[in-house]
Amino acid sequence: MKKGTLRKVLHYAGKYRGLVFLSLILAVVTAALALYIPILAGGAIDLLVGTGDVDFNKVMAVLLKMLIAILITAICQWIMNKANNVITFKVVRDVRAEAFDKLQTLPFEYLDKVQTGEIVSRIVADIDLFADGLLMGFTQLFTGIVTILFTLVFMFYLNFRIAIVVVALTPLSLIVARVIADKSFKLFKLQSEARADQTSFVDEMIGNLQVVKAFAHEDDNMEYFDEVNEKLEDASTRAVFVSAITNPGTRFINNLVYAFVALFGSFVCIAGGMTVGGLTIFLSYANQYTKPFNEISGVVTELQNALACARRVFDLIEEKSEEKDKDTAPEKFNAEGVVDISDVSFSYDKKKKLIENLDLSIVKGQRVAIVGPTGSGKTTLINLLMRFYDVDKGSVKIDGYDIRDIKRLDLRDNFGMVLQETWLRHGTVKDNITLGRKDFTDEEIIAAAKATHAHSFIKKLPDGYDTVISENGGNLSQGQKQLLCITRVMLNIPPMLILDEATSSIDTHTEMRIQRAFNKMMKGRTSFIVAHRLSTIVEADVILVMKDGHIIEQGNHETLLNKKGFYYELYNSQFA
Known part of the structure; x- marks a missing residue:
């Protein structure tokens, strides 16, 4: 194992073989001079211990040679150390x-x-x-x-x-x-x-x-x-x-x-x-x-x-990278929003089954709500749609294309995500909304913030939209952080939306107003809504009730209530 590691290190050093060669040459010169100095010293000693008068001129000549050798050695060592530093840090x-x-x-x-x-x-x-x-x-x-x-x-x-x-x-x-x-x-x-x-x-x-x-x-x-x-x-x-x-x-x-x-x-x-x-x-x-x-x-x-x-x-x-995009993938993929999930099976731990033989067809513009107890596979389904994970069996298709045949970047460009977990970085509020993109005007940014009701708290910040916030939002409340993430999607709405507990940290009054903005945003767009608060998904076109990786019920709010099945029990447990 050590030999293999050393070979890899030498491989990296090989890119700078010119500096390595210079270091070797200087090492040879330094070593040769270091060994020449004792010869000069030995000669000087023999001149001192010999019989007769001491020839100080010869001794001084030898000492001068020693001084020159020492100076050249010092210079060579300095250059060699400099070269070694450059090699190492490169x-x-x-x-x-x-x-x-x-x-x-x-x-x-x-x-x-x-x-x-x-x-x-x-x-x-x-x-x-x-x-x-x-x-x-x-x-x-x-x-x-x-x-x-x-x-x-x-x-x-x-x-x-x-x-x-x-x-x-x-x-x-x-x-x-x-x-x-x-x-x-x-x-x-x-x-x-x-x-x-x-x-x-x-x-x-x-x-x-x-x-x-x-x-x-x-x-x-x-x-x-x-x-x-x-x-x-x-x-x-x-x-x-x-x-x-x-x-x-x-x-x-x-x-x-x-x-x-x-x-x-x-x-x-x-x-x-x-x-x-x-x-x-x-x-x-x-x-x-x-x-x-x-x-x-x-x-x-x-x-x-x-x-x-x-x-x-x-x-x-040397860890295995995620599978590369196929060469046959289309250059640019603009989704309409038709989704077909066919016979999909997937689990994180292959010894423990999660999603098995899942089938689902969604037409363009449908609002699909996904509900169910914790661990039922709701977020896993989102992970598969975004291709954060590839299915073990079956296929996920968008507009007839298997998502494994689409470039990941293109696929994800067609989705707008608002998650329960917020992601903010060190920078201004504006930068966190635009993610550093320069193709949005201030008017567009403010309009998006007003639509999500984030404008009211942003304008109260010390420098408004130019206020610098620290990593993860600093002193902003969890609800304010979530509003910024919703504004980010509202600014540039893609063909498909994923809302995973998107309003979980927002008060009920604001949530009702954001819900109206969401309804406007989702119009004509295929949307997936993961929710625990069932009041937020009563207007969904289709509600998928998941349990143990399976869709056990499917229909709109009224249909599922009339069935008096698992959804009926979930809904009444929140409003009883």
């Missing part, structure tokens, strides 16, 4: 953009199944942690590997016997790093999952704070949050503890290597096989050879966290 930008693009194409069943906070955690927190690990990897991994390779070449050139001692002890450091890395990957994965649980819970609580306070659920929430928080603390502590062992473990091995080199090299010096300056160079190389192992081991443990986070993001990106 990759992160691309991954985050692709994850957000995927969010636009995910089917509703995924969004219903996965918590909002979980998705937010993947797109924000996980990608940030992925960036941190990736940046460290680009910054230290290239330089470390190049330094190790170059150091080996130089050490074998200077004294192959001491170099063999160094190489023989190297696997110990690699084994320690590998064992710890495997363990830390699993722990960092648990940490990411615990963090997502916490984010989901906090997101849910913020969005439903009024409900929490209304039911005095604060203590229970604090108790649950403490559990989630402790779970995250435990996962984080274990992950950090295990990853923190890597550096001291590899340092211990590296210090052993350094000690062996010093001991073995001293004997070689005494035997005359190497100068003091040469031993100094070798000790510097031994230190430089082992140092990247410390850095790489730190990078590897950090990469475990990054890859664990990246895996969760890639899981989101």
Whole structure:
């Protein structure tokens, strides 16, 4: 799984291969100069410990070369770090953009199944942690590997016997790093999952704070949050503890290597096989050879966290998108409003049946009311009409076209929806009515607001239609929010309407006046009205009574009352 994730990361980085190549070249230059400096230092030492007078001119020349090498190394490192930063944040930008693009194409069943906070955690927190690990990897991994390779070449050139001692002890450091890395990957994965649980819970609580306070659920929430928080603390502590062992473990091995080199090299010096300056160079190389192992081991443990986070993001990106529109779909679909539902079966959970063998024919301009107890399938029927979900069996046709053969955008353009849940965004009242479209005049907007009786409260706002409201409507009442959503549809009335408890938050007096506006709006348009308050649908042409996914009664208000069946019981239960 880690290899697959790493391949995906490298695929994204491959788009910036020019910068990657520049970083590699600079890593080579930096490593070469870093290894050249000890040679200069060793030469200077030999000039100082030799017999006779010290040639300070030669020593100064060597020191000048060292200064120039150090300056060039510093400049190369700065440019390399800059390139690595650009690569990292371009990759992160691309991954985050692709994850957000995927969010636009995910089917509703995924969004219903996965918590909002979980998705937010993947797109924000996980990608940030992925960036941190990736940046460290680009910054230290290239330089470390190049330094190790170059150091080996130089050490074998200077004294192959001491170099063999160094190489023989190297696997110990690699084994320690590998064992710890495997363990830390699993722990960092648990940490990411615990963090997502916490984010989901906090997101849910913020969005439903009024409900929490209304039911005095604060203590229970604090108790649950403490559990989630402790779970995250435990996962984080274990992950950090295990990853923190890597550096001291590899340092211990590296210090052993350094000690062996010093001991073995001293004997070689005494035997005359190497100068003091040469031993100094070798000790510097031994230190430089082992140092990247410390850095790489730190990078590897950090990469475990990054890859664990990246895996969760890639899981989101690789989720199956909703089925694409067919190439044979008509370019532009303008509905008349004839709807045929034939032998339709559908359920959210395939183990639990909901709608079975549903048949329904609706002519143009009919007002169809859908009533029934909670869970009977009323809103599900609306979801199928809008193609938020596709049917499991059968077909839904509009004007003879199976809706699966119509582009989703065109299909939904033919419906105007007013739901019980309101959707408002940060912006002016006018923007929330027009949804940012510029092709409506102020007169048209005000006329629509007057028709829904929203104008009276809008003009009382500080800046009228230019008043900025916060996300979800801010301090507007639920009824005022719903009036804005009704105004939105009234402004541009499509051929078909869906009113799902559209006036549930509005007072009875205003509802009666809006109902008259609705009647005018629905004239000549196929309309679907989902209602619990049966007083609002007495004038519907057809009332569908649903129960357990089936239409058990069908007819107008008077016909259904005369049948004295389920509708009769529902109606009288509200007015008895």
